Amino acid sequence: MMAILSLRSGFRYGTRASHSRNIGTISNFPYTANVSVSPFASIQRGKTRSVMPSFSSLEEERVYRKEHLALAFRILHRFGFAEGVAGHCSVRDPVEADTFWVNPQGKSFARMRQSDLIQCRVEDGDIVKGELPVDASATSIHSQLYKAVGRGKGQEGGSEGGVEGLVHVHSPYTKAFSALNRTLDMISQDACAFYEQQALVPFAGGVFDNQEGARIASLIGPHHKVAILQNHGLLSVGRLSIDEAAWWQISFEMCAKAQILADSALRPGEKFVFAEEQNILDTRAEIGSPEMGWFCLAAAVEEEEWHSKGEHKL
Structure with missing residues (x-):
């Protein structure tokens, strides 16, 4: 507790x-x-x-962030988003703000512990602490996005357009939706959270160097919650926390599933009932804030803490 x-x-x-x-x-x-x-x-x-947590020291915040990153992996696994060695999530380090923590490649999402995490440099993605290898696409994408946008909301020198956490996994419905060359339709309340905050990033093959990471970063604006990596999957952004980034990933997957189901059920001559713009904007303001992103994951965090029995803290 x-x-x-x-x-x-x-x-x-x-x-x-x-x-x-x-x-x-x-x-x-x-x-x-x-x-x-x-x-x-x-x-x-x-x-x-x-309310959201506050901390008496940067070191206390570091522990919280690393433990919640470990929990995020376990939650994503429980949703079925782990696929082989694909997928990587990260959070900035509050003590050494020019670094971030990310998962070693090949470590089970379901068994992730805070001590398994690898510390990397924002400038170039190079490992500064940890022995296990990290996916080259993780160091490339995460380092270059952190570098391009700066610190996130509420941080010293940060901004509303900065980033504190990132999530990228290969979830099935999002992966399918990424091939459609479009963003979510406003056909549900949950989709409204993503209104005009979805970037489309053209596919350019596997990501193995910082140049490709920088290209992806250049297409993500300060207002985007997610980047739809076409023919690939989703990169979700936490302006405030890793919890927020994980929730946008989960919520987008559920919205993509609803979108695909609705598209398949549409009969010839029928049209969707779309939400009106003012209602969309009001709904986005209510459920689409960084704080709500953090809060929406809280129930899953509580459940995963119960399943973990403290193992994620080791």
């Missing part, structure tokens, strides 16, 4: 905790009676509101 934390009004994930008001926690659900500090104030009811 997380320790009792404290926060200040207007805090963001990743900021150091001040001591203006204590909050309680139940597993991954820190909460407070001070409604004004919650990014979820308008969507919840009751005497308390959920």
Whole structure:
């Protein structure tokens, strides 16, 4: 269980905790009676509101980030997104901000531990800590995107368009959808979270060098949640956290599945009922924020912590 934390009004994930008001926690659900500090104030009811974690030190945040990256792999495996040695996820290191942590290639997603993670340099993707090999496409894509966009939301020197976590896996419906040369239609509430925030990246073969990583990074704007790597899969972006990036990957897969099912069910002469633009924008504002991305994964994190019995922390 997380320790009792404290926060200040207007805090963001990743900021150091001040001591203006204590909050309680139940597993991954820190909460407070001070409604004004919650990014979820308008969507919840009751005497308390959920809040995001804050940390007393950068070292404490590093532990949290690495453990949640390990949990993200386990969650993605549980959704059936692990395929051979394909797939890589990463999170920036808050202590050494010019580095990031990523999985060694060949390690089971289902058994990932924080100690298995490999530390790489943002500048060129070179390994700075760890003995096991890393997928060359992981070091190429992740390093060049982190390098191109800078630190993410709430970080020192960061911006709304920066990135703190990345996820790329080969999930079946997203892989199929990536061959259609289009983005999601606005046919469901969940799809609205991705409205005008989906980049299309043309396929150029396997990614093995930083030049190709830089090309992919150049096509991802500060407003994008995901990049649809055509004929390949999805790269999802966490502006705030690795949890957020993992949730956008999972949610997009479910939306792609719904899209393919709807496309296959459409009869000749029929048309989809699309959501109206203002409703789409309102829905995106409500469920598509970086904070909501983090929060939407919280239930899966809680479940995976139960399955792990602490192994991910080793």
